Amino acid sequence: MKLVVVGDALLDVDVEGTVSRVCPDAPAPVLDVVGEHARAGGAALAATMAARDGVDVTLVSALSDDETGERLRSLVEVPSVFGRTDSVPAKTRLRCDGTSLARVDRGGTSGPPQVTDDMLDVVLSADFVLASDYGRGLLRDERLRSVLTRVPVVWDPHPRGPAPVAGVRLATPNLAEATKFSGVADPDEAASALLAAWRARAVVVTLGGKGALLHCGGTPIAVPAPPVPVADPCGAGDRFAVTAAVRLAGGAAPDDAVADAVAAAAEFLAHGGVSGMRAPLPSTVDEVRARGGIVVATGGCFDVLHTGHVRMLAAARALGDCLVVCLNSDLSVRRLKGGGRPINRQDERVEVLKALESVDDVVVFGEDTPENVLGRLRPDVWVKGGDYSADLLPEAAVLRRWGGRTVIVPYHRGRSTTEILARRG
Known part of the structure; x- marks a missing residue:
């Protein structure tokens, strides 16, 4: 029916x-x-x-x-x-x-x-x-x-x-x-x-x-x-x-x-x-929590996937028992990056990320920042790649509400979607 x-x-x-x-x-x-x-x-x-x-x-x-x-x-x-x-x-x-x-x-x-x-x-x-x-x-x-x-x-x-x-x-x-x-x-x-x-x-x-x-x-x-x-x-x-x-x-x-x-x-x-009837968590998150494992999350646009993304995601996955990627929606990317972005549509970006061995699940969010989706997922670890100070990230305050922590993994210079597109232009 x-x-x-x-x-x-x-x-x-x-x-x-x-x-x-x-x-x-x-x-x-x-x-x-x-x-x-x-x-x-x-x-x-x-x-x-x-x-x-x-x-x-x-x-x-x-x-x-x-x-x-x-x-x-x-x-x-x-x-x-x-x-x-x-x-x-x-x-x-x-x-x-x-x-x-x-x-x-x-x-x-x-x-x-x-x-x-x-x-x-x-x-x-x-x-x-x-x-x-x-x-x-x-x-x-x-x-x-x-x-x-x-x-x-x-x-x-x-x-x-x-x-x-x-x-x-x-x-x-x-x-x-x-x-x-x-x-x-x-x-x-x-x-x-x-x-x-x-x-x-x-x-x-x-x-x-x-x-x-x-x-x-x-x-x-x-x-x-x-x-x-x-x-x-x-x-x-x-x-x-x-x-x-x-x-x-x-x-x-x-x-x-x-x-x-x-x-x-x-x-x-x-x-x-x-x-x-809160929105259900990805089944992987429930399964990992049920056995006392560590849930890791990271976020971003992941518009044109490159080696910097792949290395960062692998490093994030190594910090726990599952990795959930919080992905900016198409409209969110457009607001953050400008009218010509994203290069790849939301459903395509989800499919590519899920094909990676390091990624267990993907959650799409429509806001400019991931605070709301983090409040629903409540990960144990939030990972960012780049030149940041963990304590200064706005997500760090969100993670502290439930005892989570923020981790910075190495930033790979010269490997970004913006730089790749600039070289092609």
Whole structure:
């Protein structure tokens, strides 16, 4: 079964810290930051959930050609087809002890996203589609909406988004969304009204800790939720919609699909919600840590691989039991090196690095510096090649948070991508 998740992708960032004092000039807590975790959100989060369930899934969305869009692209874990949008929304939550203190939103106020023929082709090729609307305009596109009437769809709506296309297998509004679309606060009446207005086969109104109410045209079916402590409800709606879509695609009846979706959302929350599904580390890192080994990491553009790179990587690998290369993305290289770079595309650079005996894995990052990806990998050793002082590198302060160390390996003069290109010019 091939699932396509189509909708708005977001960048979600959790800034974690501790609070022990109040700001002297305002009654506001002071957050002492201890870590930052970024993840793909919105439709990209739903696609990630499906992929981690073992589903063959493709994401169809739109990204911007800026730092936020590139960072989000580097976090997406599934095969994807992207159109273009002027601005990707970024949501940053300031958190302490599992509780959000505030949220800062940026971007996402641009014009309509671009929908390409490739995006439409992927949607048409799906066995089943989850339309994950986050109110940013992609699912308003008329060509895309026309295509969505030709495939089986579960539609997860948003109060700022459009109504589902006619004929969806299941629409999954929460009570606030159902009330907004129907004008009725009672969940039974709202579900009944939306079933008719949307010409859907079924509508389920999700009710948080109270479960869900399913309406297929006859007597509504109440599905209770098991009691679970909820510290962070973020992502529960996506978990519900993904499970419902996968179960319906597998031939389940709507009431069985909704019951499984309620149970999956409860289990998701019981395990910490999105905070419990950090982006997975490379399997090599987990395996080395499990046996008490040393994880080494290094980073750079590695645009035109040369002997200086090869020698530095070999020296780095000799310092531990695995080596992970943190690789600058294409947009990151362009910002750092100029418009003519990189010479080799990101996927080509990854392939070449992974072919080296010294390299165990490669992680791509979209920022100009690797601090965020280091916070996720938490290597024991960070290696730089060149004329540096280890204590002065910004990465050294990051490594000290978990007791890691920074090591400088010899710099091989005359061997750099810039010098090679200059000689050819």
